Amino acid sequence: MSSISELYDVSWEEMRDKLRKWREENFRNSEQIVDVGEELINEHASKLGDDIWIIYEQVMIAALDCSRDDLAWSCLQELKRQFPDSHRVKRLAGMRLEALERYEDANKLYDSILQDDPTNTAARKRKISILRAQGKSSEAIRELNEYLEQFVGDQEAWHELSELYINEHDYAKAAFCLEELMMTNPHNHLYCEQYAEVKYTQGGLENLELARKYFAQALKLNNRNMRALFGLYMSASHIAASPKVSAKVKKDNVKYAAWATSQISRAYQLQHLPAGVMLTSLALSISTKTPYTTAASAGVAVVIEIHGRRQT
């Protein structure tokens, strides 16, 4: 099998720089990291200098993602040899145990780190990740809330909490987490847009109006955010179709929706995609109940588990 450097005609320096870019931007392209990193470690270790240790860490985590325990183990051994008493390396050992689903052992390891250093945030967050991996969402949420009371500035944790709340359909609390993130990152259009999506999903006229405003804000921050544009269209259409709004509000929202549609059409046309079917939104004939409040009363005719018994 040909190596990465042969396949893509890159030098070891380019491979090292690519790894750095992926590390700094927190990419989760684990298969690529394993391919590039393994070759770098095997063929060019001596040239990397002190960078090698952080590369071992990066490749180890990616190897765990790809079930490459052999590679993870060898990276871990190198790191243990170089940094025998390090908590950072201990945490990596814990992550390997997690990957092997040895959660009890992993927890013991993290507890021993926390005994030595109660402020070690990495070990605490790994314990919460174990709860999430085990499907213990309410406990994970409780622990994460306790963690955030102490470490209020941890943005990664706020985002994780918002995800947990969204999965539990607790949109009000998810919105609160995103509000924290928007306060500390007022120029981040993605947080704005996600906040708007949560508000929209919550439903109700007031939340739809808020959603529309935050979709608009996201667009102001980044006018190429298609989700924000579609979201603006959907929320304005829903508001316009609501029987509870005044004529003026209806007129305004029809105008906003019309603006959004022209922008969407323009965005597609700019990509030279063929003009064709004219569309209107069925959303306009939807009642004021948002889809997420209607129960599944229609009943699905057949539920099939593709890897199991067929059920009717």
Add this chain to the structure above:
Amino acid sequence: MSLKLTTQAYCKMLLHAAKYPHCAVNGLLVAEKHKKKDSPRDSVLCVDCVPLFHGALALAPMLEVALTLKSRLIRPGNIFPVFNCPILIDAWCKENKYVIAGYYQANERIKEARPNQVAEKVAARISENFSEAAMIMWKCREPSTDCFEDWIEAQKITAALLESKSYESLVDFDNHLDDLRNDWTNPEINKSVLHLC
């Protein structure tokens, strides 16, 4: 009433899950429109799939964009906004004479295979328009082979596609929203599947 999947539908579902192993993924299944409107089908053949989202599946707006934006005749004096979006799912279905026949979802954790609120609501919406709708939840066990039009072929082709890491080029609706040039109909993957058949 039984459900069958073509190789193309199965392959793309699997590639979608393989591309995002750390996320929940979902998508739609389409079947060909039945010519005889009144007689019920004895089996539904899902010929293709539309991979929708990965990550946070429980948010409504983009799911609505995927499911509800439809085409309609433009009537004069229609106050509601219209727009030129030929790439949206409903237009594509109409062009190919497909109907949305089902929904698939693979949860974040492989051990959790029960349909959640999202799955049930989407399935309910789909079954409003298609009475024989089906929902597929992914589990990690041997599949029952009568769901497939041709199980042996499906296995062989999927293995080849996974080997060649074709999932890296799979496009879902989320990818399309990130960059409109990404084509969620995945013509290249369709070609590869056909080529391997």
